[in-house]
Structures are given as structure tokens and as C-alpha cells.
Amino acid sequence: MEAASVLGYQVNDLARGLLANRSRLVGLIVTKPEVGFRAHLVAALTRLLIKRGNIPFLINAGSSEQELSAAQTALFGYRSEATIVLSGSPPASLVELARLNGQPLVMIGRSEADCDHVRINNHGAALKAAALFVLNGYTRLAIAGSATGTPSLVEREQAFVSEARRLGATVDIAYCGDSDYAGGQQAAAELFGRKSRPQAVFCVNDLIALGLMDAARGRFRLRVPDDVSVVGFDDIPESAWDSYQLTTFRQDPGEMAARAVRQLERRLVNPLAAPSTVQLDPEFIVRSSARLVIAD
Structure with missing residues (x-):
């Protein structure tokens, strides 16, 4: 252990996961992850997944065929154990390919058949x-x-x-x-x-x-x-x-991320469970950009 400390050695968790047939990688598929609310949701998801012991793996689906092909190669080449698809425009073909590869799928802000969902009202x-x-x-x-x-x-x-x-x-x-x-x-x-x-x-x-x-x-x-x-x-x-x-x-990115991780945990524990949908109501925040009288 002293020698490992001197050499700066760290355990290769990816190799250990492959030996145990569990990569601990969780793919996050998103288009333009740097923009607006998506950036805050990605940040909240990565924090929770790391805390859970997972390795978040961000896949920017891009907008061209070349970018999509690269995203598919990255996602399935590394055999992530689950995938979370964020609202935006990742194509349905990428979602279907994840499904065919047997990955648990959690959808945020989308509507896909036979998947677990977290949605805002x-x-x-x-x-x-x-x-x-x-x-x-x-x-x-x-x-x-x-x-x-x-x-x-x-x-x-x-x-x-x-x-x-x-x-x-x-x-x-x-x-x-x-x-x-x-x-x-x-x-x-x-x-x-x-x-x-x-x-x-x-x-x-x-x-x-x-x-x-x-x-x-x-x-x-x-x-x-x-x-x-x-x-x-x-x-x-x-x-x-x-x-x-x-x-x-x-939209509360922390709450949405927490609900998505719970959906993921539920699916990993019981792969044959019926699809589940969680819907959250957004809070109306009143400031001064709109002249409104709001009744109690």
C-alpha cells in the first residue's frame, strides 16, 4: 500500500467492473448539453450518479449523421449498464438501439413506449x-x-x-x-x-x-x-x-435528477417491472416581467 501511494496507483474500477460483469457506467444522452436548463440537469444527474457509485458517461448526440454514429459507438462500445435520455432531440433511433442492446432506459421529458419516464407537467x-x-x-x-x-x-x-x-x-x-x-x-x-x-x-x-x-x-x-x-x-x-x-x-433540476435516479434503481433491481411514469408540477415563480394579478 505504501508503494502504491508513492507510485500514485489507483484501482482500475472499469476493469474490475468488467470482471464482475457490471461496468457501473451510466450513459446520459443529450443534445446540446451546454445550453440552458439542460446544463443544470446534467450537472445534477452527474452529482447524484457519482454519489451512488456510478460513472456518468455524457453522450452528446449532436445533429449530424457523423455525430450520431460516434455517439452510438461510444454508448454501446463501453457497455454502460443503463441509459438516461434527456429532453431535447436525441433521435428515436438511438433510443431504440439502446433498447435492443438490453439497457435499462429512463426518459426525461420525452415519451417513448415501454420505458420509465420522468416528466414535467x-x-x-x-x-x-x-x-x-x-x-x-x-x-x-x-x-x-x-x-x-x-x-x-x-x-x-x-x-x-x-x-x-x-x-x-x-x-x-x-x-x-x-x-x-x-x-x-x-x-x-x-x-x-x-x-x-x-x-x-x-x-x-x-x-x-x-x-x-x-x-x-x-x-x-x-x-x-x-x-x-x-x-x-x-x-x-x-x-x-x-x-x-x-x-x-x-423546473427543479435536483428533484428531476433524483426522481430519474430512483427510476433507474427500481429498474436495475427489477428488470421485468412494468414501466413507470413520474410527473412533476412546475412551480410558478412570480417576478416583475409580467403584469399579473393572481387570485388566491
């Missing part, structure tokens, strides 16, 4: 956003969505538009090229460049909301919330900055 939150706008007298509404078509964002968009129109409001839709800050500025140019501007905007995530607010104030000289109210989704740390004070729906 996107539908309920979007309904609440629409109802609050209408109850506060806003009749010209808008939604800043994303052309990426990820499941969570599509669910928020569809529920908001349907409920707002059911309540008698008009709804303009602006699709950002991507669900990021630049996308929010693009949405602002589309929505506020029109003759009839929306009175209130629901953004499908906070990064879009921040870009939209900056463009509204800087390029179009609009006051937030006096001229336009803005509500986002995620509650990333930047949302609480003095420059934004964004009203938003909070």
Missing part, C-alpha cells in the same frame, strides 16, 4: 399561463416557440395556443430557429415588427424569453411589463437577474 403549466393572461385582460397574446420540435416545447406550445383561443384570445406564433437567446431575439423581430403587437408573450423556455425581452427593450423601445408582459419556462439562474426578473415556471 408542461400541459398544465401552459394552460395556467394562457388563463392568467386572459384573466388579466390581455386579448392579444403570442407564443415564442421553437422549430426544433422537441417534445416538451411542442407540448407547451400546443396547450397554450389551444387554451388561449378557447378563452377567446388571439394568438400569434413565432418559431425561433433554435431554443436559445438568439432565437428569442428572432421571435421578437417577428412579433414586435408587426402593426398589431401582442400584449403578452409566453416563451417556451427562459433563454428565448431573455432574448425576446432584450430585443423588445433595445430594438423596439418597448417597456416590460408596461407595454408587453413576458412569461418563461425553466427558471434558470439568469431569470432572477435584475435585468430580467422573469416570471416563469420552475
Whole structure:
């Protein structure tokens, strides 16, 4: 042991795991893991998995065929013992390949057959956003969505538009090229460049909301919330900055990660258990970006 200490020797846990037919690797499949809420969720997952004794293995699925092929080789070449797929746009083909390789799968913010899931109540939150706008007298509404078509964002968009129109409001839709800050500025140019501007905007995530607010104030000289109210989704740390004070729906990355790890543990203990879904309700965080009176 003294010699090992002097030499800086460390046990090769990967080799030990292979001998025991258990790698302890857990693959995290995600597209653009550095962006917005996903970055905080990845951080929370890696902390919990390391604490549990696993080795998190981040797979950036990318957007091209070459990147996808490299992701598949990495994920299955190292024989991870389980896989967690985060919301975003990792293709269904990668999920199906993981399933065929016999890996336990936990899906976060997605909907795939015969898998365990952790979901946020996107539908309920979007309904609440629409109802609050209408109850506060806003009749010209808008939604800043994303052309990426990820499941969570599509669910928020569809529920908001349907409920707002059911309540008698008009709804303009602006699709950002991507669900990021630049996308929010693009949405602002589309929505506020029109003759009839929306009175209130629901953004499908906070990064879009921040870009939209900056463009509204800087390029179009609009006051937030006096001229336009803005509500986002995620509650990333930047949302609480003095420059934004964004009203938003909070997803708790720590809670979502903990639920995903519990789903994983349940599946590893009982591989034949029926698929399980955990749905979490996002907390509505009221700040000053939206002029709203909220009834008790």
C-alpha cells in the first residue's frame, strides 16, 4: 500500500467492473448539453450518479449523421449498464438501439413506449399561463416557440395556443430557429415588427424569453411589463437577474435528477417491472416581467 501511494496507483474500477460483469457506467444522452436548463440537469444527474457509485458517461448526440454514429459507438462500445435520455432531440433511433442492446432506459421529458419516464407537467403549466393572461385582460397574446420540435416545447406550445383561443384570445406564433437567446431575439423581430403587437408573450423556455425581452427593450423601445408582459419556462439562474426578473415556471433540476435516479434503481433491481411514469408540477415563480394579478 505504501508503494502504491508513492507510485500514485489507483484501482482500475472499469476493469474490475468488467470482471464482475457490471461496468457501473451510466450513459446520459443529450443534445446540446451546454445550453440552458439542460446544463443544470446534467450537472445534477452527474452529482447524484457519482454519489451512488456510478460513472456518468455524457453522450452528446449532436445533429449530424457523423455525430450520431460516434455517439452510438461510444454508448454501446463501453457497455454502460443503463441509459438516461434527456429532453431535447436525441433521435428515436438511438433510443431504440439502446433498447435492443438490453439497457435499462429512463426518459426525461420525452415519451417513448415501454420505458420509465420522468416528466414535467408542461400541459398544465401552459394552460395556467394562457388563463392568467386572459384573466388579466390581455386579448392579444403570442407564443415564442421553437422549430426544433422537441417534445416538451411542442407540448407547451400546443396547450397554450389551444387554451388561449378557447378563452377567446388571439394568438400569434413565432418559431425561433433554435431554443436559445438568439432565437428569442428572432421571435421578437417577428412579433414586435408587426402593426398589431401582442400584449403578452409566453416563451417556451427562459433563454428565448431573455432574448425576446432584450430585443423588445433595445430594438423596439418597448417597456416590460408596461407595454408587453413576458412569461418563461425553466427558471434558470439568469431569470432572477435584475435585468430580467422573469416570471416563469420552475423546473427543479435536483428533484428531476433524483426522481430519474430512483427510476433507474427500481429498474436495475427489477428488470421485468412494468414501466413507470413520474410527473412533476412546475412551480410558478412570480417576478416583475409580467403584469399579473393572481387570485388566491
